[in-house]
Amino acid sequence: RKLTTTLERLRDLGNTVIVVEHDEDTIRRADHVIDLGPGAGRLGGHVVAAGTAAELQRNPQSVTGRFLKNPLRHPLHPPRRVDHKTVSLQIRGAQLHNLQRINARVPLGRLTVITGVSGSGKSTLVQDVLYAALRKALGKPAETPGRHAGLAGAGHLSDVVMVDQSSIGRTTRSNPASYVGAFDAVRSRFSSAPLAQSRGYTAGTFSFNSGTGRCPTCSGNGFEHVEMQFLSDVYLRCPDCDGRRYRAEVLEITVDGKSIADVLDMTVADALAFFNHAPDIVRALQPLVDVGLDYLKLGQPVPTLSGGEAQRLKLAGFLAEAAQARRHAAGGKGTLFLFDEPTTGLHFDDVRKLLGACRKLIAAGNSLIVIEHNLDVIRAADWIIDLGPEGGDAGGAIVCTGTPEMVAAHATSHTGKALRDYAAVLGAPVA
Numbered sequence: 458r459k460l461t462t463t464l465e466r467l468r469d470l471g472n473t474v475i476v477v478e479h480d481e482d483t484i485r486r487a488d489h490v491i492d493l494g495p496g497a498g499r500l501g502g503h504v505v506a507a508g509t510a511a512e513l514q515r516n517p518q519s520v521t522g523r524f525l526k527n528p529l530r531h532p533l534h535p536p537r538r539v540d541h542k543t544v545s546l547q548i549r550g551a552q553l554h555n556l557q558r559i560n561a562r563v564p565l566g567r568l569t570v571i572t573g574v575s576g577s578g579k580s581t582l583v584q585d586v587l588y589a590a591l592r593k594a595l596g597k598p599a600e601t602p603g604r605h606a607g608l609a610g611a612g613h614l615s616d617v618v619m620v621d622q623s624s625i626g627r628t629t630r631s632n633p634a635s636y637v638g639a640f641d642a643v644r645s646r647f648s649s650a651p652l653a654q655s656r657g658y659t660a661g662t663f664s665f666n667s668g669t670g671r672c673p674t675c676s677g678n679g680f681e682h683v684e685m686q687f688l689s690d691v692y693l694r695c696p697d698c699d700g701r702r703y704r705a706e707v708l709e710i711t712v713d714g715k716s717i718a719d720v721l722d723m724t725v726a727d728a729l730a731f732f733n734h735a736p737d738i739v740r741a742l743q744p745l746v747d748v749g750l751d752y753l754k755l756g757q758p759v760p761t762l763s764g765g766e767a768q769r770l771k772l773a774g775f776l777a778e779a780a781q782a783r784r785h786a787a788g789g790k791g792t793l794f795l796f797d798e799p800t801t802g803l804h805f806d807d808v809r810k811l812l813g814a815c816r817k818l819i820a821a822g823n824s825l826i827v828i829e830h831n832l833d834v835i836r837a838a839d840w841i842i843d844l845g846p847e848g849g850d851a852g853g854a855i856v857c858t859g860t861p862e863m864v865a866a867h868a869t870s871h872t873g874k875a876l877r878d879y880a881a882v883l884g885a886p887v888a
Contacts, residue, residue: 461486479804481832484525485510485882492521498724498752524805536860537819537839539564544613546793546824550606551586554578555853558606561842562858563587565613565824566791568815570838572829572864572872573856576848579828583795584619587826591617591793614824615790620771621797622764629678630666633725634755636770637777639741643755646735647717653710663710663717665702672698702756721756728755744776747817749803749810765802772799772814779821791822800831812837832879835872836861843872 461483464474468488476483484490490513492506506512506519513522546563556578563569571579585603592599594611625631634640644663647653653662662670665677675681675695679702683691694700701708701718708716715723715731723731725745732738745751748769753762762770775794800808808831815825829835841864843856857867865876 458482479800479802481525481805481879481882484521490521492516492519494520496752497749500752520806521804536837537567539567539840539860543567544610546587546591546608546610546613548582548587548590548605548608551582551603552605553585553603554581555850556581556586556603557853559844559853559855561587561855563610563824563826563842564840565610565793566819566822567824567839568819568837569824569826569840569842570829570835571826571842571844572835573844573852574846574848574871577844577846577852579844580797581853582844583826583828584797588617588619588795613790614793616792617795618775618792619795619797620768620775620799622768622801624764625759625762625767625770627760629758629760631759632721632756633745633750633753633759633770633773634721634728634742636759637741637744637773639728639738639745639755642735642737642741643720643732644717646712646732646738647710650710650712656706656710658707658710662707663703670703670707672702672704674698675702677702722754724752724754726751740780741777744773744780744814745770747776747810747814748773749807763802765799768796768799769811772811772818776814776817779818779823791824793824793826794818796825796827796829798828798830800829800834805833808833832875835864835876836879841872843867843870845871 464476465486468474478484487510490508490510491504492513494501494503494505495518506516506522510525513519514526516522543564544566546565547560549560550558551561552558561582571583573579581603586605589599589602590605590608591611591614593602594608595614595617634643641660644660647663648658648660661668665671671677672695674697678695679698679700680692680694683693685691703718708718710716713731720728725742729739729742729746745753750766750769750773759767759770799811803811812834819825827834835841838861840858841861842858843864845852845854845856846869856870857864857873861876864870864873865880867873
């Protein structure tokens with residue numbers, strides 16, 4: 458709210474302000490909104506609507522307008538109840554930076570959201586204290602945890618994973634299809650083609666990482682790396698395979714008229730339609746759809762992904778693992794996943810998909826802690842830990858904890874007031 462007020466003051470001083478933003482309050486307060494889309498990737502790039510927020514709501518082509526008109530609902534899973542019987546993780550006496558020896562209880566098997574103004578101590582609590590302490594308690598390599606008096610409940614977990622926006626890796630050989638395990642099923646499909654069998658090709662023949670099927674000139678990279686002594690390195694399309702990664706004879710093998718290179722050039726959405734008769738491939742690609750990455754090409758190198766895309770690809774990988782393991786069915790211990798503002802850069806529709814993916818992880822027997830400012834995510838939480846009341850030296854304390862309704866009823870919580878204001882704008886209940 459302070460940031461938006463500052464932007465309006467800049468405007469009132471005679472300046473022009475252009476903001477790339479998904480925050481609902483900012484969109485509603487804007488003088489003019491340019492809505493791009495309608496989809497992502499090659500499905501986007503058009504001006505879908507332009508005008509005030511009210512005008513966008515009257516435009517049936519605007520996805521943004523639809524979400525402004527109708528509050529985001531969470532029909533996939535109702536909130537999970539938290540009471541004194543709920544198995545929990547407890548951190549006691551957390552004291553690092555501005556944390557004021559706080560005691561926090563995190564219910565397991567739930568979506569817990571950590572809220573509070575900037576600088577209130579959220580990342581310090583989750584990353585520097587809780588994550589490091591859990592890693593150490595589980596016998597995994599970890600940095601020295603921030604000062605705390607004790608940790609209880611780690612025995613209920615098998616692992617703790619930080620899902621951040623850091624790069625997945627620097628190798629151009631990794632792509633979305635291989636990351637979720639779909640490329641193995643695709644290669645098996647090609648190796649079962651009649652011509653492939655007659656030539657004695659195996660699934661390994663259709664790998665561009667090794668084997669005899671890849672282009673020998675570029676070793677399956679599709680390009681040649683030229684190191685420059687004083688300038689940035691240059692990547693040139695391979696002159697032999699023209700960037701298609703494979704030998705010409707391997708590309709002669711087709712499935713329904715498409716070569717393996719053609720498939721790698723498909724988007725996830727196109728591949729799902731193309732392989733709709735292959736349940737193993739559809740099942741492997743579904744996590745990418747669940748996190749809103751259906752616009753990516755199967756063969757897109759992961760180093761080219763944005764930070765937000767990399768974070769969601771990691772989430773898709775965990776969803777794929779959860780679908781295979783089904784730890785909850787066997788009564789095994791789940792994993793605690795930690796997210797730091799996963800909605801950064803996401804549209805309302807992307808947030809809806811993200812919440813659905815989070816609920817799938819919970820349904821698989823896992824637990825989630827999410828540091829977040831997005832009110833749709835906060836409203837969808839099973840449990841909220843609200844830090845503050847302000848930032849810096851005036852923060853570091855627990856203002857309140859509870860369900861979204863309980864936090865909204867708190868008299869001094871900034872998050873509670875934001876929830877009340879949001880509900881008033883939408884004309885809907887808090888959660």
